[in-house]
Amino acid sequence: MGGYRHPVTHPTRIKPAPSTILAIVLGVGVPAAFVGIFFAWPVAAMVGRGLFVDGALDLSGFGDVLARPRTLRLIGRTIGQAALASVVCVVLGLPIAHVLYRLTFRGQRMLRALVVLPFVLPTVVVGVAFRTLLREGGLLGDLHLDGTFTAIVLALVFFNVAVVVRTVGTTWEGLDRRQEEAARVLGAGPVRVWLTVTLPRLAPAITAAASIVFLFCSTAFGVVLVLGGTKFGTIETEIYLLTTQFLDLRGASVLSVTQLLVVVLVLLVAARARGRRTAQRRVSSLQSRRAPRLGDVPTIVVTLLVAAFLALPIAALVLRSLQTADGWGLGNYVALGTTGSRNALVVPVWVALGNSLVIAVQATVIALVIGLAASLVISRRPRSVGLRRSLAGFDAVLMLPLGVSAVTVGFGFLITLNTPPFDLRSSPVLVPIAQALVALPLVVRTILPVLTGIDDRMRESASVLGSPPWRVLRDVDLAIVGRPVLAASGFAFAVALGEFGATSFLSRPDRPTLPVVIFRLIGLPGGDNFGMALAASVVLAAVTVAVIALVERLRVGTMGAF
Amino acid sequence: MTALSVDGVTVSFDGAPAVDDVTLSLEPGEVLGILGPSGSGKSTLLRSIAGLERLDAGSVSWHGEDITAVPVHKRGFALMFQDGQLFPHRTVAQNIAYPLRIAGTPSQARVTELLALVGLAGFGDRRVTDLSGGEQQRVALARSLAAEPRLLLLDEPLSSLDRELRERLAGDLRRILDETATTAIFVTHDQDEAFAVSDRVAVMVDGKLRQTGTPAEVWRRPASAEIARFLGYTTVLDGDAALVVRPRGGGPIALRPAAVVVTHDGPVAATVVRSTPAVDGWRVRLVVPGIGEVDGIASGQHPVTAGEYVTVRFDDDAIADLP
Numbered sequence: 001m002g003g004y005r006h007p008v009t010h011p012t013r014i015k016p017a018p019s020t021i022l023a024i025v026l027g028v029g030v031p032a033a034f035v036g037i038f039f040a041w042p043v044a045a046m047v048g049r050g051l052f053v054d055g056a057l058d059l060s061g062f063g064d065v066l067a068r069p070r071t072l073r074l075i076g077r078t079i080g081q082a083a084l085a086s087v088v089c090v091v092l093g094l095p096i097a098h099v100l101y102r103l104t105f106r107g108q109r110m111l112r113a114l115v116v117l118p119f120v121l122p123t124v125v126v127g128v129a130f131r132t133l134l135r136e137g138g139l140l141g142d143l144h145l146d147g148t149f150t151a152i153v154l155a156l157v158f159f160n161v162a163v164v165v166r167t168v169g170t171t172w173e174g175l176d177r178r179q180e181e182a183a184r185v186l187g188a189g190p191v192r193v194w195l196t197v198t199l200p201r202l203a204p205a206i207t208a209a210a211s212i213v214f215l216f217c218s219t220a221f222g223v224v225l226v227l228g229g230t231k232f233g234t235i236e237t238e239i240y241l242l243t244t245q246f247l248d249l250r251g252a253s254v255l256s257v258t259q260l261l262v263v264v265l266v267l268l269v270a271a272r273a274r275g276r277r278t279a280q281r282r283v284s285s286l287q288s289r290r291a292p293r294l295g296d297v298p299t300i301v302v303t304l305l306v307a308a309f310l311a312l313p314i315a316a317l318v319l320r321s322l323q324t325a326d327g328w329g330l331g332n333y334v335a336l337g338t339t340g341s342r343n344a345l346v347v348p349v350w351v352a353l354g355n356s357l358v359i360a361v362q363a364t365v366i367a368l369v370i371g372l373a374a375s376l377v378i379s380r381r382p383r384s385v386g387l388r389r390s391l392a393g394f395d396a397v398l399m400l401p402l403g404v405s406a407v408t409v410g411f412g413f414l415i416t417l418n419t420p421p422f423d424l425r426s427s428p429v430l431v432p433i434a435q436a437l438v439a440l441p442l443v444v445r446t447i448l449p450v451l452t453g454i455d456d457r458m459r460e461s462a463s464v465l466g467s468p469p470w471r472v473l474r475d476v477d478l479a480i481v482g483r484p485v486l487a488a489s490g491f492a493f494a495v496a497l498g499e500f501g502a503t504s505f506l507s508r509p510d511r512p513t514l515p516v517v518i519f520r521l522i523g524l525p526g527g528d529n530f531g532m533a534l535a536a537s538v539v540l541a542a543v544t545v546a547v548i549a550l551v552e553r554l555r556v557g558t559m560g561a562f
Numbered sequence: 563m564t565a566l567s568v569d570g571v572t573v574s575f576d577g578a579p580a581v582d583d584v585t586l587s588l589e590p591g592e593v594l595g596i597l598g599p600s601g602s603g604k605s606t607l608l609r610s611i612a613g614l615e616r617l618d619a620g621s622v623s624w625h626g627e628d629i630t631a632v633p634v635h636k637r638g639f640a641l642m643f644q645d646g647q648l649f650p651h652r653t654v655a656q657n658i659a660y661p662l663r664i665a666g667t668p669s670q671a672r673v674t675e676l677l678a679l680v681g682l683a684g685f686g687d688r689r690v691t692d693l694s695g696g697e698q699q700r701v702a703l704a705r706s707l708a709a710e711p712r713l714l715l716l717d718e719p720l721s722s723l724d725r726e727l728r729e730r731l732a733g734d735l736r737r738i739l740d741e742t743a744t745t746a747i748f749v750t751h752d753q754d755e756a757f758a759v760s761d762r763v764a765v766m767v768d769g770k771l772r773q774t775g776t777p778a779e780v781w782r783r784p785a786s787a788e789i790a791r792f793l794g795y796t797t798v799l800d801g802d803a804a805l806v807v808r809p810r811g812g813g814p815i816a817l818r819p820a821a822v823v824v825t826h827d828g829p830v831a832a833t834v835v836r837s838t839p840a841v842d843g844w845r846v847r848l849v850v851p852g853i854g855e856v857d858g859i860a861s862g863q864h865p866v867t868a869g870e871y872v873t874v875r876f877d878d879d880a881i882a883d884l885p
Contacts, residue, residue: 457647463634464612464641465661466709472635475660479651 023469024377031374031398034366035440038433039401042412047260049415050253065254071238075258078234081149082217085156089213090206092157092306093164095299101169103296104289113552114307117314119162120491120548122498124515125537127226128522129313130155132320132534139316152232155223158310160213167212171205177288190295211266212402218262219405222500222515226522235259236405236501243411256408263404271396314541321534332528332535341527345517346509349536352517356497356540359513363435363496364489370436371443371492372485374398376477378444379451395448402441406501409434413506428511434502439492446488450481483554490551494544514540564625565590565745566611566713571620573603573610580606582769583620588713593739593746595760595777597753599792603769604749608715611747612641624712640711644718646702648690654701655686661709676704679738696727703735707742714739714746720755732758753793757781765789783883790816795882796857797821806830806852807876814884819845821880822858824866828873832858837866848874 050061065071100112118126133139134146145151175198183193221236228234233241235255242252292300324331336349345352378395382388401409413430454476462472500515507516514536521533566588573581580603588594598604609615611622613634621630629637640661648657658673677683680700685693690701699719706714719735720728736759739746750756756763757777764774765785773785784790787798795816799807804815824832824846835855836847844860858874860866 455647457643458649460609460612460614460634461641461643461647462649462660464614464637464639464715465705466635466638466664468633468635471664476649479649482651 023473027373027377028394031370031377032394034370035397035401035437038413039404039409039437040397042409042416043256043260043404045416046253046256046408046412048253049249050257053250061250061254062257065251066258071255074233074235074238077149077232078218078236079262081153081156081234082214082220085153085160085217086210086214088153088157089161089164090210092302093161093168093209094202094206095302096161096165096306097169097172098299099292099296099303100165101173102289103292105292109552111303111307113549114310115165116162116552117545117548118158118310119160120494120498120544121159121314122500122515122537122540122544123159123220123222124226124500124518125317125498125541125544126155126159126313127223128518128533128537129317130158130223130227131522133313133316138320139312147228147231149232152224152227155227156217156220158313159220159223160216161306161310163213163216164206164209167209168202168205172202173288175201175288177290207269207272211269215263215266215402218266219259221405221407222519226519236407239405239407239411240504243407249415252411256405256411259405259408263400267396267399267402271392271399317534317541318538321531321538324528324531332531333539335528335532336535336539338528338532340521340524340529340532342524342529344521344524344529345512347512347517349514349517349532349539352512352514353536353539353543355511356514357543359432359435360493360496362429362432363439363499364493366432366436367439367443367492367496368485368489371398371440371488372447372481375444375447375451375481376473378448379454379477381456395444398444399441401437406434406438406499407505409437410502410505413502428508430506431503431513432496434506435496435499436492438499438502439495442495443488443492446491447481447484450484451477454480487551487554490547490554494547494551497544497547498540563590564588565592566747567623567626568607568611569621569623571607571610571622572618573606573615574618579603579618579769581610584766584769584771585620586764586771586774588745588747590745591743593736593744593748593759593761595756595763596747596749596766597756597763597792598751598766600751602766604751604766605717607766608641608717608747608749611713612639612715613637614641638709638712639715640706640709640713641715641717642699642702642706642719644721646698648698648701648705650691652690653686654682654688654690654693657690657701658686658704658708660705665709672708676708679707679741680704681734696723696731699723699731700734703738707738707744710742712745714744716746716748718750719748721750721752728752728755729758735759765792767792781882783885784816785885787814787816787884790882790884793882794818798884799853800884803853806850807881812883816882816884817856817876818880818882819857819859821877822848822850822856822874823877824848824858824860824864824872825875826864826873828875830874830876832872832874834866834868834870834872836868848872850874 051057051059053061096115100108100115130151131146134143134151135141136146138146145154179201180193180197183197188196218234219236220234221240224232224234225237225240228237235258239252239255239259242248242255321332322328322330339345339348374394378391380391382391413434417430459472459476462476463469467475498515500519503513504516504519507513512520518533518536518540521529521536564587568584568586571581571584572579582603584607586594596604596607606615610617613629613632617630621628623629624637649660652660654677655673658676659668662668662672673686674683677686680703682697682700682704685697685701690698693701699722703719720731723731732755739759748756748759760777762774763777763780765772765780767788773780773789780789781793784793784795790798795818797817798814799817800814804813805811807815807817830850832848832850834846835849837860838845843862844866846858846860846866847855848858849855866872
């Protein structure tokens with residue numbers, strides 16, 4: 001044995017086939033180019049406006065803008081509002097995650113659907129629903145919350161409690177119950193077990209969820225604009241106002257940069273938390289769930305109360321949409337065929353719905369192609385540490401559109417995509433592209449965990465059995481990811497349908513989407529306009545809910561979990 | 563005629579060699595067992611032969627033709643993993659038919675035949691996720707055999723199963739490999755398994771092949787004390803101590819516990835240090851004058867206790883010669 005030693009300097013290597021190289025180039029190149037042209041460039045241009053004056057670096061803009069008392073107040077309120085909403089979401093989300101993911105009882109799926117529902121509702125719809133609920137003469141009008149800080153925080157919680165429930169719940173579902181049981185046997189009381197065994201294992205998921213909620217809240221646009229008007233703005237609505245009302249592009253740009261810094265920071269925290277989470281060994285949910293006991297009553301009560309809180313604005317919206325000047329009826333819905341009182345709209349609402357559907361389909365296709373290609377590449381685990389790091393970086397970049405304000409993106413589009421070869425300002429592709437950007441991180445987060453969960457040896461098995469690389473991709477990766485892809489498309493479609501921030505910048509007056517039309521209608525009250533806005537909101541919500549209900553049937557655990 | 567030859571293969575991870583200059587060859591129809599403790603590099607060697615690892619040095623040839631640069635899927639081999647790695651989104655029959663479809667020769671009859679071969683007739687339409695561990699491994703074996711691979715590579719195929727099932731499947735595996743006349747390499751850390759399935763075994767320690775031979779050769783004449791210990795020989799003796807066991811002489815020897823048997827009228831006196839009940843009698847630790855402490859056995863009829871004076875005889879079947 002042994003004997004002649006082969007020269008180590010000339011290792012024999014298996015050369016990757018040209019098709020493999022092509023696949024990698026396409027998988028990295030296409031998503032990178034897309035995110036580069038339609039995200040990084042516009043955002044960079046935005047940033048440039050703030051930092052450079054006549055080609056020279058000039059940071060005085062920051063001093064000017066940030067010294068304004070109004071700006072400071074806005075930044076403080078944005079952060080305070082987001083932090084408060086995040087804390088409330090975590091506090092309410094944990095008991096609900098326990099009830100919906102650790103227990104098992106009849107009606108649980110219905111309850112889960114109800115909790116997830118608000119997250120996918122269009123922001124404008126939620127804004128309108130809360131207005132309906134809280135304004136004078138509304139169901140909760142006596143609380144005088146309309147146009148207050150509390151109303152905005154409530155709406156943010158309404159939206160984001162689902163993020164905590166899903167993210168923490170899917171982790172919790174996979175935790176082995178026997179660890180808690182072992183601690184109990186060793187003499188720890190329930191509180192101690194929760195603090196010393198359960199909480200530490202959930203901590204990464206909680207951190208990840210909280211940071212994502214913070215991100216969503218601090219960049220919230222539609223709901224704040226509808227509920228707070230100009231009185232209770234955030235950085236995001238201020239960017240919108242500075243750009244569209246005061247034409248102060250420099251100020252808007254400085255605020256965008258500030259927001260970007262906060263977002264990057266929060267994303268780093270989230271990425272860290274996600275990285276640590278993978279160390280947990282997951283068990284099947286059959287092993288972790290049990291029937292409710294007496295001790296679960298408090299968490300069940302919290303869950304039911306929150307469920308009522310979530311159902312209330314939706315119920316108020318539907319009820320109010322059926323009220324017309326002449327009493328109950330479908331008048332508001334009939335009016336959707338018109339352009340509203342005082343000719344508020346350019347096209348009838350139904351046409352806007354048609355636009356929305358077409359654009360959302362286009363956005364879904366784009367987000368899916370890009371997201372799938374990117375996920376396939378990111379899910380690879382190359383042996384080289386450097387390559388692994390770059391893939392992790394690529395993953396983080398794809399998450400960025402999630403947090404960077406849609407308004408910044410929309411505005412960035414306007415200032416960059418106006419010169420050849422990308423003179424797309426008046427092109428109809430701009431809106432779907434912007435919506436696809438917003439949906440992209442959700443697509444990646446739904447598909448990627450499933451792909452990374454595939455044992456590499458399964459691909460190797462297929463390979464050894466004679467499958468060329470393209471066939472391994474098709475028979476293993478794509479076959480397993482089929483249902484999640486379907487779920488992700490539904491999710492992306494729902495998100496695109498309700499997208500308002502970027503769309504409000506980019507949609508052409510003659511081709512508005514439904515959210516844009518709703519916002520326009522509540523901006524011009526009087527006549528049937530408010531009733532029409534309500535009816536349109538119900539229609540938009542109904543379409544979204546129908547799509548999500550289909551998606552829920554696929555039972556893909558990773559959907560909506562971060 | 564040599565089917566497979568592996569020549570000077572070295573594979574390193576982050577600079578540390580996992581497989582270090584390994585050379586071996588395989589005759590057509592032969593089943594080679596690679597035996598080694600965990601972390602010895604045996605799985606990496608198997609993956610290298612399959613084409614799943616980049617070689618830092620060396621070559622792999624099939625019937626004299628260098629296939630080092632041939633990609634995995636064109637080698638015509640099959641690899642079966644410890645946990646089967648069945649495709650969860652396909653049924654049992656679809657899993658087994660997979661390599662047939664790749665080869666462009668789908669055949670329902672062949673699938674039925676393979677199911678019967680591995681003792682799972684009628685299981686074709688089941689979901690693989692509904693199968694027990696042993697059934698999954700049988701399906702994995704059927705899938706590996708489906709396209710009649712030129713070489714079947716088995717990576718600890720029975721290790722994830724419980725003992726009783728493992729022993730039964732080891733027998734089945736040998737029978738199936740014989741019936742299909744498959745050339746195979748079988749990696750395991752369990753010597754019983756290796757000896758039950760293989761024509762020849764190779765012992766691998768720290769990335770190097772230390773000994774190759776028939777199971778009986780390796781069993782009777784381990785190449786070193788280290789290999790002997792890995793094979794379950796608990797005591798290694800040389801010089802005067804070895805002469806106590808074999809008065810006629812013959813160099814260093816290794817003893818399994820079964821080599822030292824407590825009896826009524828054995829030739830050598832001993833003192834019991836410790837005694838533990840076992841299924842078939844007692845495991846004992848003894849002090850034998852001239853040797854020191856050794857492991858031994860006592861039959862169920864003669865319970866022994868610590869401190870007792872006994873006599874022992876030596877059973878040659880459980881004694882190996884060392885070089």
